[in-house]
Amino acid sequence: MEKRDELDRCDCTVIHEHVVNAVKMKMPPEEDLYDLAELFKVFGDSTRIRILWALSESEMCVCDIAVLLNMTQSAISHQLRVLKQAKLVKNRRDGKVVFYSLDDDHVEHIFEEGLVHINE
Amino acid sequence: MEKRDELDRCDCTVIHEHVVNAVKMKMPPEEDLYDLAELFKVFGDSTRIRILWALSESEMCVCDIAVLLNMTQSAISHQLRVLKQAKLVKNRRDGKVVFYSLDDDHVEHIFEEGLVHINE
């Protein structure tokens, strides 16, 4: 007995059913692809990219990042929250100041892969 | 004579000026980081991720993709347009049918880097 609760949204005729079936078998679970998209979504904003790039050079506090990027402290703080939820940055507190740094070695790798594409 | 047309958006005091200056020197040009974000933005949608993943398995026509992902032909077509503009897919016409395929070897590399992060 198959799941039947999904609407049939497609207005097409299947043209190459064998291809569709073969690919369907090899597709990773929906959830994994969703998570992957969520991760790339975090990279898909120039403010966050700039923050990550800055942190790849040096640990920095919120205020420094705001000055560097010429943005408000609040905007930076909101974005750091997103980056932290994605486990891309971590922070430590030193008195009043909170220092952020990268929490993942892959960040630089991901940058590199992206740059390869950009530079054809 | 420096550029002066940028607003001073930051409401912060510079706390560690040496760090800010050092990082500023090493930052890539704004435009490059913007392009990088634009690229990742394309990956940051689960529909497009699923399309790319499917195409990494096999060349497919629009209609097949729509059936595979249970979405309308129109929605798929719009997204294929985005992917093509990003130079991630290419297409060839065979009669009425248009076949799409990956146009970049890095796509799979980028996926892999992402998955590494997802799986901690």
Added chain:
DNA sequence: ATGTCATATGAATTCATGTTCATATGTTCA
């Protein structure tokens, strides 16, 4: 305790974008 500074956060606003709907383009076949 109180004031100041660094940071965090919630609400509101504005802007970007994914999907749908209707329709146009382009190809094949009768």
Added chain:
DNA sequence: TGAACATATGAACATGAATTCATATGACAT
């Protein structure tokens, strides 16, 4: 030429997200 099919596209709509503004929290100094 006209019907049928695959795909593309423009406009409208709805949702999500980035920034701003106001304010709260947390830490230090006096």
